[in-house]
Amino acid sequence: MNITLRFFGQLRELTGKQEHEMTVKDNILIEDLEWLLGQRFPQIKEHLETSSFSINEEYVSRNAKVNAGDIVGILPPISGGAE
Amino acid sequence: MNITLRFFGQLRELTGKQEHEMTVKDNILIEDLEWLLGQRFPQIKEHLETSSFSINEEYVSRNAKVNAGDIVGILPPISGGAE
């Protein structure tokens, strides 16, 4: 199935990509996608552990299932607002 | 000696006076002045106990001494600002 990845902040800079289409096995879990991303984008491998994932604009846990056509966000630690 | 009294808020309304000159015995204590005021202005007698006193724009306690020429404020409970 096909899904769309979106990278933000430092991850966007490191991958050089804002959006990226990817073909993955049906109903892949986020934790397996995380492993795949580490293979495909070794430059962000060390950041994936501290990143969060979203599916269609909602935070999800590592055991969430991805469906065909989903938009998966890979979100480094957030730092909005002021301290 | 002569002193000047200043009334505020409800006390000003009840006495009908903003400022009032008064002759009192030298070095009178605030607590004795409070008693005198209750005699002179019976309409505020019940309010004096919950009021505060100032001498020359500083809060003072009941055992403070008043000097000639002092400005004595009689201040009902304050309610500035918003809740």
Next chain:
Amino acid sequence: MIKLTKEPINTEVILQNLEDKSTGGVVLFLGRVRDHANNKAVTKMDYDAYPKMAEGKLAEVEAETQKRWPVKKIIIVHRYGSLELGDVSVAVAVACAHRKDAFEACRFAIDTLKATVPIWKKEYFKEGSGWVDGVMPTMKQAGDKTTLQ
């Protein structure tokens, strides 16, 4: 900066005067005349003040707040006289490097102001009016709660 004034409080000017590139957190508190009190409709509000003393106490609030928190800028303005519904009666604005300090300092300043600055409110209702019950002023700041005897 502190100010006691009969003029309307201009929040825009206050925020302009609070500009400071070294501060990341600004907290502004505004007290406004509310249209109700104890379930009764209020129509307007008079503020009586002991002006010279109130200015001295406002300055003490400013100094004590600066002593307790790393405040870069602080502006306290209190209005008195006759106010309409919705009018701002008091503004406290604080700028600090960090937001935690700005919140705490602003809260301390308004709480201490309420406990020490000699200002009295008279509420007007559709029928009648009355002075608002207040508190005995504290000798110093809200920190020590020694009430005058």
Next chain:
Amino acid sequence: MIKLTKEPINTEVILQNLEDKSTGGVVLFLGRVRDHANNKAVTKMDYDAYPKMAEGKLAEVEAETQKRWPVKKIIIVHRYGSLELGDVSVAVAVACAHRKDAFEACRFAIDTLKATVPIWKKEYFKEGSGWVDGVMPTMKQAGDKTTLQ
């Protein structure tokens, strides 16, 4: 009301929109771009956002704050894009009948916003730049601290 915008944040308009005769207490928090971070001079700041998701999270912050406090009006505006020193990056304004609620609600809203809204900051120094270390977003609000695994 919530807004995510690339335009400068107009605090005057925010305060105007917060006018309400039934509320006696208003607290406005402003986050601004600071000229220093970790003892290094900052020259400007870029804010990256996941816009659609950030708007959803801002709306959740608004709703949760309204659920927990008797908030009459609440306005949350976050800016993103390229900001200069002193620019307001975020504004949270709350109007309540009483000031205690206004302070607590405003503080909760900005703390929760920081913990949940997907926005990233990149600091620029005289030499070089770097993404600001952040926090793992919490699943829900700052109230429950469940961090995503």
